[in-house]
Structures are given as C-alpha cells and as structure tokens.
Amino acid sequence: MTVATQVPIDVEVPARAARRRPRRSFKGYAFVSGYLAVLIALGILPTAYALVLAFEKSQGGGFAGFSNFIATAKDYRFLPAFANVGVYLVIWLVSMTVLVLILALLVHNASRRQSAVFRFIYYLPGALVGAASVIVWLFIFDPAVSPFAFVLRWLGLHSFDQTIQGSHLPIIFTLMAFWTGAGGWILVMYGALNNISVDLIEAARLDGCNPLQLAIRVKLPLIAKWVAYMVILSIAAGSQIFVEPTLISSAAGGVISPSWSPNQLAYNYAFQQADFNGASAIALDLLVFALLCAAIIVRRFKLFEAR
Amino acid sequence: MQTSCLRTDASADRPARSWRRRILHAGGIVALAGAAIGLAACGGSSSSNGGSGGGASSGGGSSASGAKGVGAGATPKCGKLTVWTDPTRDPAVKDYAKTHPCVHLDVNVFGYAAGEFQTKIGLFNREGSGWPDIAWDPATTDAGWLDSARYHYAAPLNGIVPESTLKQWAHNSLSVCTFGGKVYCLRNDIAANVIWYNAPLMKKFGYQVPTTWAQYEALGKKVAAQHPGYVIGTIGDGYAEDVYFWGAGCPSNELVGTNKVKIDTTDPHCVQAANMLDPLVKDGSVSTLAVSSADFAKKYGDNNHMLMEIGPTWYGLFEFKPSFKAPNGTWGVAMPPTWPNFKDTGDVGGGIWSVSSHASPATQRLAASMAEWVDTNPMYQATAPTYPANVNAAKVWLKTVNASHFYANNPASVFSKSAGIIWPGSSELLFSTDNVWADTVVPGLVKGKSPSSLLGAWGTALKNQATAFGYQVTH
Numbered sequence: 179m180t181v182a183t184q185v186p187i188d189v190e191v192p193a194r195a196a197r198r199r200p201r202r203s204f205k206g207y208a209f210v211s212g213y214l215a216v217l218i219a220l221g222i223l224p225t226a227y228a229l230v231l232a233f234e235k236s237q238g239g240g241f242a243g244f245s246n247f248i249a250t251a252k253d254y255r256f257l258p259a260f261a262n263v264g265v266y267l268v269i270w271l272v273s274m275t276v277l278v279l280i281l282a283l284l285v286h287n288a289s290r291r292q293s294a295v296f297r298f299i300y301y302l303p304g305a306l307v308g309a310a311s312v313i314v315w316l317f318i319f320d321p322a323v324s325p326f327a328f329v330l331r332w333l334g335l336h337s338f339d340q341t342i343q344g345s346h347l348p349i350i351f352t353l354m355a356f357w358t359g360a361g362g363w364i365l366v367m368y369g370a371l372n373n374i375s376v377d378l379i380e381a382a383r384l385d386g387c388n389p390l391q392l393a394i395r396v397k398l399p400l401i402a403k404w405v406a407y408m409v410i411l412s413i414a415a416g417s418q419i420f421v422e423p424t425l426i427s428s429a430a431g432g433v434i435s436p437s438w439s440p441n442q443l444a445y446n447y448a449f450q451q452a453d454f455n456g457a458s459a460i461a462l463d464l465l466v467f468a469l470l471c472a473a474i475i476v477r478r479f480k481l482f483e484a485r
Numbered sequence: 486m487q488t489s490c491l492r493t494d495a496s497a498d499r500p501a502r503s504w505r506r507r508i509l510h511a512g513g514i515v516a517l518a519g520a521a522i523g524l525a526a527c528g529g530s531s532s533s534n535g536g537s538g539g540g541a542s543s544g545g546g547s548s549a550s551g552a553k554g555v556g557a558g559a560t561p562k563c564g565k566l567t568v569w570t571d572p573t574r575d576p577a578v579k580d581y582a583k584t585h586p587c588v589h590l591d592v593n594v595f596g597y598a599a600g601e602f603q604t605k606i607g608l609f610n611r612e613g614s615g616w617p618d619i620a621w622d623p624a625t626t627d628a629g630w631l632d633s634a635r636y637h638y639a640a641p642l643n644g645i646v647p648e649s650t651l652k653q654w655a656h657n658s659l660s661v662c663t664f665g666g667k668v669y670c671l672r673n674d675i676a677a678n679v680i681w682y683n684a685p686l687m688k689k690f691g692y693q694v695p696t697t698w699a700q701y702e703a704l705g706k707k708v709a710a711q712h713p714g715y716v717i718g719t720i721g722d723g724y725a726e727d728v729y730f731w732g733a734g735c736p737s738n739e740l741v742g743t744n745k746v747k748i749d750t751t752d753p754h755c756v757q758a759a760n761m762l763d764p765l766v767k768d769g770s771v772s773t774l775a776v777s778s779a780d781f782a783k784k785y786g787d788n789n790h791m792l793m794e795i796g797p798t799w800y801g802l803f804e805f806k807p808s809f810k811a812p813n814g815t816w817g818v819a820m821p822p823t824w825p826n827f828k829d830t831g832d833v834g835g836g837i838w839s840v841s842s843h844a845s846p847a848t849q850r851l852a853a854s855m856a857e858w859v860d861t862n863p864m865y866q867a868t869a870p871t872y873p874a875n876v877n878a879a880k881v882w883l884k885t886v887n888a889s890h891f892y893a894n895n896p897a898s899v900f901s902k903s904a905g906i907i908w909p910g911s912s913e914l915l916f917s918t919d920n921v922w923a924d925t926v927v928p929g930l931v932k933g934k935s936p937s938s939l940l941g942a943w944g945t946a947l948k949n950q951a952t953a954f955g956y957q958v959t960h
Binding site: 321344451 | 599600603604607610611630635636721722723773774775777778779780782783784915916917919920923924927928931932949952953954955
C-alpha cells in the first residue's frame, strides 16, 4: 500500500509542489523575519564581533592568537568566578528540574479547574523578572525589613551580610531563578504532558500502572526532550548570571566580589579595565561552555532525531 | 537630594537610602551587560598612572585624540561646551550659564550610577568620539582611571589653570588628582574624617570625646562594659579603610611611582589600627554592619544607640539626619583622634571636575575656567551641600555651615582644621580599594574573625587586584 501511494506522488506531484514551494518558503521567512533581524543584530553580529575582538591584541590591534584567553584564564578572579557559577548551576539545575517536573506532573494530574488555578499561581512570579525581582528578594533576605525575618533568624541569620555570605549565594540565586523562571517551565512541561496521547495513558493504567509509575515510566520518558530543552536554555541563562550578584552586592555595600560570576568579570574587564579583548575572551569561554553542555545534552537525548 | 560627595562605585553605594538609584543602576547594568560582550572597540594609551591594558586603537591614544598640547593663549570668553553633571551640581552649572551668556552649554545631567561614567567614557573611547568637554564626577576614586592610559580622558590642567590658582585648594586636596606631578582634575569638595559624637548621650553617660586613638579604644571598652548595645564606630563597609586605616597612615594603596603602588597591610601603621579595633569589634562597641544598612539603622540608628562615629564631614546632614531622623543639636563634631606616630586623618568622598584631553586647547581652557568658576564661586559654594575644596569658597561656606542648626556645636573650626590634615598617602587607583575591604574583610568579620586576623587576606586581595589592573606592587 505504501508503494502504491508513493509512486503516483513521486511521478505526478513535483509540478504542483514546485509551484507551491516558493509561496510556502516566503511565508515562512516572513514569519521569522522579525525574529531573524533581532537575532542577527543583537545575537549573531555581537557574537561575531566578540569573536574578532577575542583574537585581537588589546594594544595596537593585530592577531593575538589565544593570548587573551590565556591572560584572562590566569587572572586570579577567573577560576573562582567559574567555580561560583558551576556550583550555582548544579544546585539550580538539579533542584529546578526536579521541582518543575514534580509540579508539572501534579498540575497535570489535578482536575481541570485546580490545574488552571495552579498554573496561574505558578506563572505569577514570572511576571516580576530581572532587576525588579532582585529588589523584592533584597527585602526578603534582609532580616531588618523582611516579612520572613523570623525564618531568617531561625536559621541563625541576623543581618543582611550574614544572609548573603559567599557560601549562601548559590542557594540564594537558585531561589531567585526558580521564583522567576520555574513558572514558565511548569507551563511548558504541562503543555508537553498534554501532548501525550490519552489512549497511551489509559493503556498504561489498564496495565496496572499506579500514578507514580505512570509518571516515571510513561510520562517522563515522553517529555524527556522538553526537559533537555529546559536544561540547555537554563544552562545558557544561568552561566550568564549578572544582575543578581551585582545588585545584591550593590545593596550590601559591595560585600560580594564584583567578579563573582564570569559575566561580571567580563564586564569588569570591559568597563573597569578598558580591556574589551579580554572581556570578549571570557564571553567566548562562556559561549563555548554553554555550547559544549548543549552538545552533550543534544547527543544524549537525541534532540534532533525524528521520533 | 543626592549627596554628590558620596562615592558612586559599587562598593561605596549607599544601600539603605538609594533603592531608587539602585533600580536605575540595575536597568543600566542589564543594558550594559549585553553590551559588554559585543559592543565597543578600542581605548587609549599613554599614561601617567595607568596599567598596561586595554585599549587603544581608534579612540584615545592616538595623537589626534590624545592629550593635545595646550598652547599658550588667553582663555576664551565665548564658546561651546558639552557638560556632564549630576543633579546636585546642576544648579552650579545653571549659575555658570546665567553669568556666562556667551558660553553655550550643552548639559547632560545624569545620576552617575555605579560605573556609569566610566562605562560611557570607555565606549566613547571605542567609538573615537562623544566625550564631554568637561565632566563632573562625584567619586574621587575615579581620578585613578580618568587620566590613565586605559581611559585617557582627563587633560593635565597645569598650564591651563595657573599654579597660583591651584594653590588655593586645601592642603593635599588635589593629591587625588595628581599623577606624575601633574594635576588632572579640580576637586570640588572634600570630606575629611572627624569625630561625630552624640552630645546628649555623651553628657548623660559622662564620657569625654577622645582626642587619641588610645582614648577611643578605652572609651569603646568602657561603653561595652557600662552601656552594652551602644556603638562608637563601624567597620562594616569600605569606609573602614578610609576612616581607621588611612587615619593610621596604613599604606594600603599608596602610589609611589608611575604605575607602581605600595600595598603593605602588615605595616605597623595598619597593625596598630587593627589591634585597636580587635577588642572593640569583639565587645560590640564597634559594629561590623555598614552604617548605611537597614540592619544598622534598626539596631543602632533608629533607637539612638549611636554614641559616636568617625566619618566624613557630610555624615551628619546626609546620613544621620535623613537616615536616623537625628534631631537638631544631637550630633557634635570634634577633631579626629590621632596616633602618637600619625596626626593626619583620612577622607571619604568628594567630587572632581575633569577637562577632556580630546578637546581643542581653546575648549580645554574654557572648560577649565568653568570648573574653576564652579569650584570657587560663592554664589553656589556658599550653600553647597559639602565642604568646598577651594579655600576661599570654604571660607564663605564655613560662615553658613551652622545655619542649619543641626550641629550640637559650631563645626566650622573642626571642619576647617580637619580639611588641612587629610593624609595624602591614600592614592586613587584604577579600582576601588574600598570595594576590596567590603568584599574581602567584611565577610570575614561577619563570620566572627578579628580585623587583625584579616589583614593578610586584605593585603593579598589588594595586591591581586592591583596586579590584575597592571600595577607593579611594592612593599
């Protein structure tokens, strides 16, 4: 039957398809053109520029080879910055993935009305993003003004400086990132879960799956690619953390290093040391790190393979 | 009103009362973070104090955009100037515009959020154009980079401003602007550290205002024993370096040559300050909270538990009054304590005017004359919020300083005398040393470590930072 249907298509359709194809392509390009323009202007071109700068000598111009990368990697702030972000990423990615999936599964299992209410509640914090959300957290973490001061004091934290001491920062940034970012991902996962065939779930139930088994053995494997996308994008966003440490440090009189994260270090290189080449080298380090992580995840989850 | 004398680098930003400014910072920071990766292009080169790094290919550094030789000639009476200033200094600029109708000013008023000025100059250097002819900077710490090879913005004023005029600035007040023997900026205001004492409390407790650091230490111990919960100082922010360590002659950031900085926190001058602080930090009479933090306000400021503070001349009107609602007559001022081997005092803040090295000689002369006018004109300086660095302007200012009735005693004499003993050994570098104190020492203090035990870590961090910025570090 397959052969029978393919033969006439192969023979007869090209003329029609050829007529249709240009119109389809045009629509597609028109649809993405706005995004493409912004991507080129604010993504690809700056990246290409950073690539040029990273291999240019900081004094006098000319090809610098890897000297900017070597010089910045030898900087005493370089390894601590990457270590800080590494610890943060591990804590954040693990906790976010686990909690987002649990909450998405719970929402998916809830009744339609409950599900709608919870999805709305989860999404709400996402409305307060960036600097504004950091300001809110500044108040929350300061025992002098926090509505949750009793919790902080119970944890033995009696001043803002105690709350934001170095070893607490990865957890603090995780809380901030989860607060603003998790809601959106819960909705995405909920959408992915909704894509699973009702028949499949019904069949699994008939086969004796309890809700936990259904979640772990049926639902999760089917939304694995969505989880992979979430992790890739979260690594890219998390490795570039900048606003949170900068604002918290500013609010606390500078008790956090201005080069806590690699992105801050790059900023310092560019705007304190006037070394845009070094800054670009660090920016490329971050890009390579994010791309490597993405490549591993893509390969592991076979993201680009058709089902 | 914004306190222009406050440093605006990240380290010195004032948490408790600058939420709005911080939000503005955030917006700028987010925007600039994106730009950090890709934007911009080169920088300057040639220098007086700067490091080896960054920069140069299109903007600064070249003969076309580098410091132009200022030829002899009279200062033009008319012309056009691009001026950058902050809201606090804007009235002075407006006064200048009124009295100089022949000079057309293109004024850009902005908030000087942390790093904003430096970022803009850096980007203009990449672009090769856009610099203001004359720029206000509310942070003396910025003098370190303004003239440097990396930024190459400030033009030397020697030859433009007569030496006799430069001598009218308070003793050592131009040292922050002086690199390699040349003066690169005009200081608008100075902020020597003095003793601030709570007069009613001191009287109630029967304490005398100390005149030496030994007496200060003894007072702290007495307060801890007799009135626990009251404080006589704080070391929880970067100002601790300026107050206690510069006030002891500690060489934590002393430029000793072009691109050469002396950093030795094991120097006896540093050790004596740290040893003095150790017992006071331990017994709680010196707080490890930042004086501008909400925690400090709640614990000491709002309930009148601040017996004494050592700090700059603007502390009263710009910290104690607005933050702690201190009633008039509460805070008196006295000369800063002295060491047997050191009689100077440190300072915290002060603003500067710089003239662009990229402007034409005639424009530079006109810009310098404007800076001089603003710094010296009694029309503005008489009621300026902070102590004028120009001695003639200061005389006028001192006559009106007590008109606010804020002080428990007339501070004129103390302010005037302390302005004359500011230690010149604390140099402005390409980075904020206050920041290093804040992010290295304060976290240690929070964990319960003593100041003296953190001297080594502080010194290492300062040296690391100096090396990263291209300085040669000496002991």
